[in-house]
Amino acid sequence: MASSSSSSSSSLLTATTLTLFCILITLSSTTASNGGFRVELIHRDSPKSPFYNSQETSSERLAKNLKRSISRASHFSKNTFYSPNTPQSEIIANRGEYLMNISIGTPPFPILAIADTGSDLVWTQCKPCTDCYEQESPLFDPKSSSTYRDLSCSSTQCSVLEGTGCTESKLCEYEMSYGDRSHTQGNLAVDTVTLSSTNGRPVALPKTIIGCGHDNGGTFDKKGSGIIGLGGGSVSLTTQLGSSIDGKFSYCLVPLSSDSDQSSLINFGSNGVVSGSGVVSTPLVKKEPDTFYYLTLEAISVGSNKIPFPGGGSSFAEASEGNIIIDSGTTLTLLPREFYSEIESAVADAIGAERIDDPAQVLNLCYKATDDLKVPVLTVHFKDADVKLGSLNTFVRTSEEAVCFAFVAVDNLAIYGNLAQMNFLVGYDTEAQTVSFKPTDCIKA
Structure with missing residues (x-):
């Protein structure tokens, strides 16, 4: 082409x-000998996407995409920017633009979450769930992970995210609302995040800041189990990858036709140059x-x-x-x-x-x-x-x-x-x- x-x-x-x-992405990554790795991107209307609806015509899918694009714009306006007391960031009203397969915890627990370039925090729905939206996959149980640690209110990590507070037990609690009135609330924690690898060698990111959501709702789709923030803020996944990718990533978006399910790729580190x-x-x-x-x-x-x-x-x-x-x-x-x-x-x-x-x-x-x-x-x-x-x-x-x-x-x-x-x-x-x-x-x- x-x-x-x-x-x-x-x-x-x-x-x-x-x-x-x-688009939505289902993420699988490949480590490389030079330290970089590559991730697969899948169009949200591709047959590979969990949101693919074979009953819809191409024109129907397109009309929804166009309207989502207009709706998304409102989340970048001044009214949806972060403020000191009520943090806000972008989320798509119609089930999200991207999905990502990652694992959290030790042993790795797989989750499929919205990958969002317009927000930062990585969070998933957690047990016990006080008030959660319906999701098809099992909830993450922090007690089952040997590397999971709740952060205290006095921790440095707690202070870097706006909208945090303290529980009665002095644990760091986060609360975030989004432009479409969706929300998440729970414990700020650290755990190992693992990206699956197509060559069989997973990419593990220890002590990654995550949100363990116990009260989540809004327009989230049941096929997703949270948000993976890929923005430029201090707690985003790309920022937390840090020196391991030298601040570099790149993507190449493939034009999809009706007879093609070719995936796009996003590259991190040396592969992202x-x-x-x-x-x-x-x-x-x-x-x-x-x-x-x-x-x-x-x-x-x-x-x-x-x-x-x-x-x-x-x-x-x-x-x-x-x-x-x-x-x-x-x-x-x-x-x-x-x-x-x-x-x-x-x-x-x-x-x-x-x-x-x-x-x-x-x-x-x-x-x-x-x-x-x-x-x-x-x-x-x-x-x-x-x-x-x-x-x-x-x-x-x-x-x-x-x-x-x-x-x-x-x-x-x-x-x-x-x-x-x-x-x-x-x-x-x-x-x-x-x-x-x-x-x-x-x-x-």
Whole structure:
């Protein structure tokens, strides 16, 4: 498959019905001789996903994905950021974007939990469960793990997470609420977290900070048993991997067609380095909350028409630096309304074809799906990095008849979604504070 920078409109029309990456992952990792390891990513609508519904049509799955993408945006708004007294972070209202197979404890106890790039804490439902949502798999029993330890209120680990308090027995208690009003409450603890390995050698992470949830509820699906935070905060799984991965990880999102269940991969450590011909890098910007990964968007070009990103406003999306979040769990690319209107107008002018309504009633700029539809190349101008997007990254087929522009307008927010990242090797280096992009055929990566 051609890289995204050279994707044709014909590939768009034949392979995009199932390419939305509001994805779930089932995680299996492989250790490598150089210290890195690799993890499998599975699209939430793939037959490999526990959320796969064979009774749904491709268009029905797509419509749900698009609506989840819009819903997710609200969780990145100021109203859902952490505050000192009532911590909040992102969680998907419709069962989560990712799932992850990991094990907790000694002996390892397998759990299948939502992997969330928009939150930090790793937690699972635990016995005894005072008030838990229904889950299909057994609950984790901390008494069965020889390496499980509740943290005291006076411990350093207790102080690094906002929203903690003390139980009557002086144990550290956490309480977190999410943007969709889901919640978890329980004991903050440490235990060994183990990632399964496809080569038979598990990756064990001793003394990992976890939450043992005894009161959990909201929109969680019964197939999942908690949250695995992969954000940038101090207690996220990626941060706790620490020096073992040198702050490096990368992923390559595979465009899925209806006849393919090819998995994507996420790489950690030395395997996560993005290098070679065609790589461009842009600075990561440190901002609050540190959970999210902020980049600086300077402009977007539609063909040769360069449109500068607005600046000077009060919202973070109008700041001079760190004005856009890169997120692998949001399908669409979300832009402030005025800026989006300029981009949409330029794209429509470049295509010059008759517009139609979106059957999914989510996207604004749609056309009949024909082989002769000419989609312009969009260049995303991040600071120090120009990323060229082909039709695979910018348009999506929402029905047999329609293809639509996969960018949407929102208020005071900007998110660089996963459709724009497909067929790129995207690398994060939290030590060097950069994100790198390399056009890549992710099926062969």
